[in-house]
Amino acid sequence: MNLSYDSVVFMNPLKVRRDKKHYIVENEATGEFYEMPEVCISAIELINEKKSLYEVENALIVRYPDEIIDILDFVSQLLELNLISELNGKQILIDSGQKNHPGLIWIPENLGRFLFNTISSKLYFLLLVASAGLILFNPNLFPRYSDLFMFDLMLLNILAVMLIGFFLVIIHEFGHVLAVRSEGLPAKIEVGNRLFFVVLETDMSQVWKLPAEKRNKLFLAGMNFDIVVLFLALAAQFIASENTLTMALLKLIVLNTFIRLVFQTAVFMKTDLYYVIENKTGCYNLMENGRNFLAKWLPFLSVPETETFDGEEKFVRRYAYFYLAGILLTFAITAYYYIPQIMFAVNEIMLPGFLEPITSIRFWDSVVFLLQIVLVLGLLLYSWSKKYRFSS
Structure with a gap:
């Protein structure tokens, strides 16, 4: 869709709440939440007043002289986030597949x-x-x-x-x-x-x-x-x-x-x-921002870009180094301790057990051990695939 200063934009129903540092915006159509600074909230309010994007940008430049204002880029981001319902008279279909299921609401x-x-x-x-x-x-x-x-x-x-x-x-x-x-x-x-x-x-x-x-x-x-x-x-x-x-x-x-x-x-x-x-620090998307900081040197850690707001950079850097150290330690412990344990159990318990008669308790000991491994790997693959589907 062509987006210009003359474009007419209508927003989806939104709920805006003040948070510790910025604002939490809820898209009522999808049940998703976003953190935005005050300048973005002001832009949304001006758009809802049916002002042209040209008028919105000029008003924001006057109100926030120290900010870099690009209303066309901002509206493009709103489109990607399913926060716009109509652009230039054309309805925009909203993917509500991510809207939360009612869940366990029967619990008092x-x-x-x-x-x-x-x-x-x-x-x-x-x-x-x-x-x-x-x-x-x-x-x-x-x-x-x-x-x-x-x-x-x-x-x-x-x-x-x-x-x-x-x-x-x-x-x-x-x-x-x-x-x-x-x-x-x-x-x-x-x-x-x-x-x-x-x-x-x-x-x-x-x-x-x-x-x-x-x-x-x-x-x-x-x-x-x-x-x-x-x-x-x-x-x-x-x-x-x-x-x-x-x-x-x-x-x-x-x-x-x-x-x-x-x-x-x-x-x-x-x-x-x-x-x-x-929640205590008000630095949301901390892991994602930390991984993107490390991605300068380790590109495979990159995740879909999230915004690091002013004043958060120092905390994100500290967390990024802690994150990297924790991941390396986890893999080291796994390689040195857990994998050898599993291999030992496979060689000493599972494989010898399958050589026993089907009536032997050691045979069924090996069957249960194998089923445990298959169950854990199956659940892990399921959780990875689910995460990939939702992020794609």
């Missing part, structure tokens, strides 16, 4: 508010302190790698780890879901990935409807539920008998939950604490 808002409020936030913190106190009081409660092995048979260990891990992850994600519902917003749980780690994740894109001071409650909700599980599993060990299946189960729960909490500190991936940092 009151239940979410009961579990996530000012008092409960303090309680979750106290439970974290209490958990640390229990471990200091009895160092034997600290999780160990050997806690993975509840049984002598590997098949049973694999099943136990998978089932308990899945159950605890669901608890974590329902923490996010309930916190989102406490604000009357929809949420749904999806399969995603962090690098090559398969994860379940809660779609919380609608949190941008909330002011910044309310978002951290939603981001930290999963960790808060993890803290409750950790405290209960630690406390229960004081009354459980040693060398019993119950004690082994409690130790596995503590190890799994502890690892998940530590994982959240890996903010070079988009963990819960990463979003807390974004």
Whole structure:
């Protein structure tokens, strides 16, 4: 479509909210959100007043003498973002495929508010302190790698780890879901990935409807539920008998939950604490901006361009170096530790097991081990393909 200063432009219905540094613009037709500086909001307001693009540009030049104003370029960006409904009398079709599904709206808002409020936030913190106190009081409660092995048979260990891990992850994600519902917003749980780690994740894109001071409650909700599980599993060990299946189960729960909490500190991936940092600093698209900064030297890290606003460059640079160090460390640990472990298990457990008769327990031990690998790889490929489809 030809775009000129004489063009007539009509915007889609938008909701504009003041944020920490700039403004959050919601496209009501698609349910998508964008961060924009004040000059862009002023341009949208002038366009909505049915002024010509020539008049809009001149008005902005007077109002913002220190800004570089190019209204044609800005309107071109609005077109790409599906924020324009009509140009020169022609309707523009809007791709609403990304609009959020209603999600788990059947969950009562009151239940979410009961579990996530000012008092409960303090309680979750106290439970974290209490958990640390229990471990200091009895160092034997600290999780160990050997806690993975509840049984002598590997098949049973694999099943136990998978089932308990899945159950605890669901608890974590329902923490996010309930916190989102406490604000009357929809949420749904999806399969995603962090690098090559398969994860379940809660779609919380609608949190941008909330002011910044309310978002951290939603981001930290999963960790808060993890803290409750950790405290209960630690406390229960004081009354459980040693060398019993119950004690082994409690130790596995503590190890799994502890690892998940530590994982959240890996903010070079988009963990819960990463979003807390974004929200605290007001530097959104932090990872994308950091990767594009590094792409000057490492082009393969480049992602679709996002804007770094004034004052964010220093923080983005620091995060970029931390991101690169974290990625390199993750790959190094994987190459040195995890891959050799998997190869050892394949050579010593899986392959010999397939040489056993089909009636042998070792044969079925190998079958379950192989199915676990196939399941994880399948979910990883699915999450990658989904991410590619949405970004293309």
